[in-house]
Amino acid sequence: MITGSIVALVTPMCPDSCDVDWKALESLVEWHIDQGTHALVAVGTTGESATLSVKEHSQVIRSTVEVSKGRIPIIAGTGANCTREAIELTEAAKQAGADACLLVTPYYNKPTQEGLYQHYKAVAEAVDIDQILYNVPGRTACDLLPETALRLSKISNIVGIKEATGDLQRAKLLIDSATPDFAIYSGDDHSARELMLLGGHGDISVTANVAPNLMSQMCEAALKGDADKAQALDQQLLPVHDAMFVESNPIPVKWAVNQLDLIDDAIRLPLTKLSDANQVQVMQALKSAELIK
DSSP: HHHHHHHHEEOOOOOOOOOOOOHHHHHHHHHHHHHHHOEEEEETTTTTGGGGOOOHHHHHHHHHHHHHSSSHHHEEEEOOOSSSHHHHHHHHHHHHHHHHEEEEEEOOOOOHHHHHHHHHHHHHSSOOSSEEEOHHHHSSSSSOOOHHHHTTTTTEEEEEEOOOOOOOHHHHHHHSSSSTTSSSEEOOOHHHHHHHHOOOEEEEESSGGGGHHHHHHHHHHTTOOOHHHHHHHHHHHHHHHTTSSSSSSTTTHHHHHHHHHHOOOOOOOTSSOOOOHHHHHHHHHHHTSSSSS
């Protein structure tokens, strides 16, 4: 089971052209490994999956796998609102050598719970790779209910869920009802510590893009049940959790990673760079957490 601080990695892009910056991606992966990150998600929401072509999508996954050289697990974002496309992306991730795939619920077309079950079942049966469900109804207008997630957990290669609602009662229901080998991950940095202290297995994190070492320490403490240490670290990170969502993700986090001199802050339309007004709050948060002087 993949556990701990799992970074929902930004996709670095070149200024002006917004082509993928492959050299910066390589450096970023190395930096996260050095900082103690436990695993990486390539081309998730934070990685601008919605605006990468299928070719770019697969290439980012392959490059991330190649750079990591097996030192940490690589999870590939392969969800789509078309089941056939999700199968294509998931197969490409398997061929690239990813350790697992993360599949967001089909967005926009609003499937029923039975439709969600059949969608995920079809992908799992088509591609023999570990698969993690991803529920983020605030972005997708589609809610994977706990009973459907638990039904899907009985499929052998569906191994976990990223629950990004921030609803700890729902998380506790999943933790208590699922088998011990089914991983429950937070997709909400604000409530991740509490979810892990309840028995969850890790945090697929936006904040960890800029504070990988602190997030790694916090997750390790929470997973060990050291509530005091986890709370102290999480309190230090709280302003960053807030700042990463002053505009739509990944707008703030790409600007923040740029301030650490790790990437350019280029971002693809229809997203735009962080506004001047919100740059002040993000910078204050980075300074408050002692991530920048």
